Amino acid sequence: MTTGKKAFYSEVDFILRIAGEGGEGVISCGELFAQAAARTEYHVFTFLTYPAEMRGGFAMVQVRVRDWTIYSLGSRLDCLVVFNQPALDRTVRELKTTGTLVYDPEAVQLPAELEASALPLPLSRLSKEVTGGTLGKNIVALGALGYLVEMEQEVLEGLVRDRFGAKGGEVVERNLAALRAGYAYAAENSWPRILLMADLKPKGPQYMLLSGNEAIALGAIVAGCRFAASYPITPATTIFETLTRLFPLVEGRALQMEDEIAAVSAAIGASFAGEKAMVSTSGPGLQLMTEQLNLASMIEVPLVVADVQRGGPSTGLPTKTEQSDLNLAIYGVSGESPRIVLAPTSVDDSFYQTIRAFNLAERYQLPVIMLTDQSIGLRKATVRMPDLSHIIQLDSHVARTKVKIPRPEFINLIDRAEPTAKDLEDYRRFRTTADGVSPIARPGTPGGQYLATGLEHTESGHPDYTPENHLQMSRKRFRKMEVIARSFDTNPIEIWGRPDAQIGILGWGSTAGAIREARYLAEERGIHVRHMHPHTLSPMPHRQISNFLVRLEHLIIVEENYTGQFAHHIKAHFGAKAIELHKCEGIPITPEEILKGIEKVAGIIDEYSIARL
Amino acid sequence: MSTALHDYRRKQIRPVWCAGCGNYGVLRGVEKALKRLEVPPEQTVVISGIGCSGRFSHYLNTYALHGTHGRALPIATGVKTSRPDLTVLVVGGDGDSLGIGGGHLPHAARKNVDLTFLILDNNTYGLTKGQSSPTTPWGCVTKTSPYGSPEDSLEVLPILLAYDVSFVARTSSLQIEEMARIITEAMRHPGFAVVHILSPCVTYPVLAWKALRERLAPLPDNHSLVDKATALQLAYTSEPIYTGVFYSILKPTLDARLRQLHESALKRYSSRGKEPTIPSLMERFL
Numbered sequence: 001m002t003t004g005k006k007a008f009y010s011e012v013d014f015i016l017r018i019a020g021e022g023g024e025g026v027i028s029c030g031e032l033f034a035q036a037a038a039r040t041e042y043h044v045f046t047f048l049t050y051p052a053e054m055r056g057g058f059a060m061v062q063v064r065v066r067d068w069t070i071y072s073l074g075s076r077l078d079c080l081v082v083f084n085q086p087a088l089d090r091t092v093r094e095l096k097t098t099g100t101l102v103y104d105p106e107a108v109q110l111p112a113e114l115e116a117s118a119l120p121l122p123l124s125r126l127s128k129e130v131t132g133g134t135l136g137k138n139i140v141a142l143g144a145l146g147y148l149v150e151m152e153q154e155v156l157e158g159l160v161r162d163r164f165g166a167k168g169g170e171v172v173e174r175n176l177a178a179l180r181a182g183y184a185y186a187a188e189n190s191w192p193r194i195l196l197m198a199d200l201k202p203k204g205p206q207y208m209l210l211s212g213n214e215a216i217a218l219g220a221i222v223a224g225c226r227f228a229a230s231y232p233i234t235p236a237t238t239i240f241e242t243l244t245r246l247f248p249l250v251e252g253r254a255l256q257m258e259d260e261i262a263a264v265s266a267a268i269g270a271s272f273a274g275e276k277a278m279v280s281t282s283g284p285g286l287q288l289m290t291e292q293l294n295l296a297s298m299i300e301v302p303l304v305v306a307d308v309q310r311g312g313p314s315t316g317l318p319t320k321t322e323q324s325d326l327n328l329a330i331y332g333v334s335g336e337s338p339r340i341v342l343a344p345t346s347v348d349d350s351f352y353q354t355i356r357a358f359n360l361a362e363r364y365q366l367p368v369i370m371l372t373d374q375s376i377g378l379r380k381a382t383v384r385m386p387d388l389s390h391i392i393q394l395d396s397h398v399a400r401t402k403v404k405i406p407r408p409e410f411i412n413l414i415d416r417a418e419p420t421a422k423d424l425e426d427y428r429r430f431r432t433t434a435d436g437v438s439p440i441a442r443p444g445t446p447g448g449q450y451l452a453t454g455l456e457h458t459e460s461g462h463p464d465y466t467p468e469n470h471l472q473m474s475r476k477r478f479r480k481m482e483v484i485a486r487s488f489d490t491n492p493i494e495i496w497g498r499p500d501a502q503i504g505i506l507g508w509g510s511t512a513g514a515i516r517e518a519r520y521l522a523e524e525r526g527i528h529v530r531h532m533h534p535h536t537l538s539p540m541p542h543r544q545i546s547n548f549l550v551r552l553e554h555l556i557i558v559e560e561n562y563t564g565q566f567a568h569h570i571k572a573h574f575g576a577k578a579i580e581l582h583k584c585e586g587i588p589i590t591p592e593e594i595l596k597g598i599e600k601v602a603g604i605i606d607e608y609s610i611a612r613l
Numbered sequence: 614m615s616t617a618l619h620d621y622r623r624k625q626i627r628p629v630w631c632a633g634c635g636n637y638g639v640l641r642g643v644e645k646a647l648k649r650l651e652v653p654p655e656q657t658v659v660i661s662g663i664g665c666s667g668r669f670s671h672y673l674n675t676y677a678l679h680g681t682h683g684r685a686l687p688i689a690t691g692v693k694t695s696r697p698d699l700t701v702l703v704v705g706g707d708g709d710s711l712g713i714g715g716g717h718l719p720h721a722a723r724k725n726v727d728l729t730f731l732i733l734d735n736n737t738y739g740l741t742k743g744q745s746s747p748t749t750p751w752g753c754v755t756k757t758s759p760y761g762s763p764e765d766s767l768e769v770l771p772i773l774l775a776y777d778v779s780f781v782a783r784t785s786s787l788q789i790e791e792m793a794r795i796i797t798e799a800m801r802h803p804g805f806a807v808v809h810i811l812s813p814c815v816t817y818p819v820l821a822w823k824a825l826r827e828r829l830a831p832l833p834d835n836h837s838l839v840d841k842a843t844a845l846q847l848a849y850t851s852e853p854i855y856t857g858v859f860y861s862i863l864k865p866t867l868d869a870r871l872r873q874l875h876e877s878a879l880k881r882y883s884s885r886g887k888e889p890t891i892p893s894l895m896e897r898f899l
Contacts, residue, residue, distance in 0.1 A: 253695060
């Protein structure tokens with residue numbers, strides 16, 4: 001085992017899925033399990049899918065526990081817990097033949113050909129016996145699972161107390177009874193232990209268990225955001241919910257508005273007033289917000305927009321994942337409006353890219369759109385707690401230095417440039433500068449009064465439609481984009497895999513982990529692959545992508561949509577030929593699916609054929 | 614240090630309004646109100662949408678945001694929520710406030726956000742040269758209703774009263790003194806204050822100066838500011854068209870509500886022995 005590969009080969013890699021019907025508590029069972037696992041030395045990664053309705057429909061949660069960094073939700077299951085027949089029928093084929101199935105014998109008929117070992121657990125009966133109803137089924141399951149992975153009962157009881165404490169003693173006692181019933185049932189029936197999670201010492205640095213959406217909310221707070229406006233939309237709502245819960249504690253303010261247009265308007269107003277402001281939404285909401293995004297570009301106010309993408313078009317698949325808002329994010333407005341588009345790759349990355357988004361927005365005074373998706377937004381993963389004593393607040397006039405990508409041990413925060421006393425002598429808000437950025441006066445500053453108008457305007461902000469002025473101001477606005485693109489040269493982006501590999505994979509956003517694992521799987525089969533995953537999709541890190549492309553024989557572009565939006569973008573910018581690997585099923589692409597693509601391409605190389613797949 | 618009346622005017626930009634436009638009168642009225650209240654220009658933010666009224670924010674020497682059509686209210690809500698120390702004035706036309714932006718009015722009223730909102734109503738889309746607007750009377754001939762408008766016009770004041778806007782007034786640009794007084798009162802009012810200003814367009818006179826002058830009358834002296842039922846009755850009266858303050862009640866502003874909620878959240882948090890610091894917020898997720 002070489003150190004370089006250690007991140008992939010691990011001793012413990014356990015994948016659990018709990019499946020049932022919406023309203024049965026499947027998700028909270030999985031979340032509690034994940035939380036318990038996160039308190040050990042293991043890394044945790046969850047993925048969940050639930051129906052758009054409050055009750056009924058298929059719901060499942062998948063938890064992966066590993067002794068090393070986890071990049072994806074994994075492929076086949078080690079353990080499957082099913083609450084009912086449809087859940088079994090839908091998921092049993094994904095269980096390893098060596099895996100373990102836990103099922104309610106009163107609700108589920110086992111398939112005749114099942115190879116995995118099956119453990120009956122009468123969820124409804126046990127729940128009724130100890131709680132008087134079936135609502136405790138999920139906690140019974142949690143108890144039995146705890147036994148199965150040799151988790152200490154006290155650890156689980158502590159979690160149940162934390163979770164239900166606010167609902168009063170009676171609720172806590174009922175749930176504890178259910179938990180103990182499940183644990184005892186497994187013990188009495190001499191269940192095997194399939195994983196050892198007891199007595200594991202806690203990790204060195206502290207780890208939070210966050211969903212991608214929570215990571216964005218916390219990142220925003222760390223970045224100094226103190227205003228958020230939003231309109232509820234699945235699967236983005238938990239960003240705003242987290243902010244409404246935490247903002248009062250840091251003197252921030254969150255407003256739920258009457259629609260997305262109002263939400264983005266309020267955020268523009270707050271930013272104009274001098275606050276760091278954000279909105280959070282999903283595709284259909286971003287579509288409404290585009291009305292105001294070009295106002296933000298035109299009057300040059302910093303603004304951060306988090307778009308947690310879901311399946312489209314129209315109402316589409318509100319609770320499923322897709323990467324299909326890229327075109328909207330980059331191009332979707334009237335006129336030409338510079339904005340930055342970022343794509344976090346994981347829960348952890350959502351936290352740091354959010355800080356970066358605020359830094360970029362403040363530094364360059366334009367909207368920054370962050371594209372995550374349902375699969376990152378709603379899954380939970382362990383995120384290393386940053387060392388906040390190392391935060392460096394950059395003075396607005398020093399902020400002209402490059403904006404570095406924040407890391408746990410190094411976080412820079414940047415505030416917008418404000419005019420100096422000298423600037424105010426003859427204040428021109430939209431003064432043409434070398435990098436296109438001109439100081440913003442904060443309302444309340446005497447002598448800084450200016451007009452911010454969506455009309456084309458002069459350096460002073462006065463309306464002006466003359467040809468020379470429109471050209472000059474368009475140049476000013478787009479100069480910022482050129483400066484940003486150039487700044488990437490000193491901000492190296494990560495490329496993985498052997499430099500001499502003939503096959504390259506380019507992806508964006510949440511597919512990073514699956515591609516990474518596919519690369520390892522390919523290497524096991526002797527196929528070398530290089531993988532590049534830019535965080536910034538607009539403006540493009542041109543030089544780095546060109547350098548990456550120029551050494552390749554074959555390029556595969558992976559994305560979760562139907563038409564290949566990122567591939568179009570790459571082809572348009574670099575004239576590159578690419579084999580496109582799309583998945584448009586509302587669920588994340590798996591390492592195996594990508595591996596299949598890699599193997600096909602490798603086969604083509606063998607045959608010296610250059611035909612498209 | 615007091616500011617002279619002319620210091621409220623941004624002199625570098627010349628108004629684009631037609632000679633005789635009612636908006637000049639409103640601009641004068643606002644300057645007088647700001648002067649009376651002694652709000653420094655740098656503490657004032659004027660926010661407007663699109664249309665002739667949208668240009669309003671250009672001509673005052675304050676911080677000003679001339680945004681998109683219909684969105685002045687939510688933008689102003691964001692400004693005032695994040696910076697309660699600023700005086701925020703919002704200006705919209707009848708199309709801006711009741712057509713494209715009509716959906717924002719009830720929500721600004723529900724929040725009772727401390728803004729002064731002037732609706733400059735000329736019963737037409739003037740900047741785009743005379744199309745019918747939400748307040749164009751039924752049967753009226755305009756560019757987009759060449760055979761007469763097929764729709765009823767909105768009754769502005771009853772709508773504001775139904776939304777429970779906490780300060781509702783009407784005036785016209787024919788009465789600059791009364792208007793300055795009403796705008797001053799509206800700006801002094803803690804909460805969402807709306808002033809409906811009849812401001813005729815001279816070029817597309819759907820609302821004509823002369824006819825308007827004859828129909829205006831001040832509200833009865835004995836009208837109670839908290840009597841909503843009577844206010845509604847007077848608001849629905851079209852002969853005469855009453856001007857003055859119809860309704861004015863005190864209820865907590867958005868700022869006060871948020872302050873109170875946040876204080877109680879902080880108290881709950883610190884009662885559990887926790888400091889409201891960012892690391893302690895993060896520890897909640899361990």
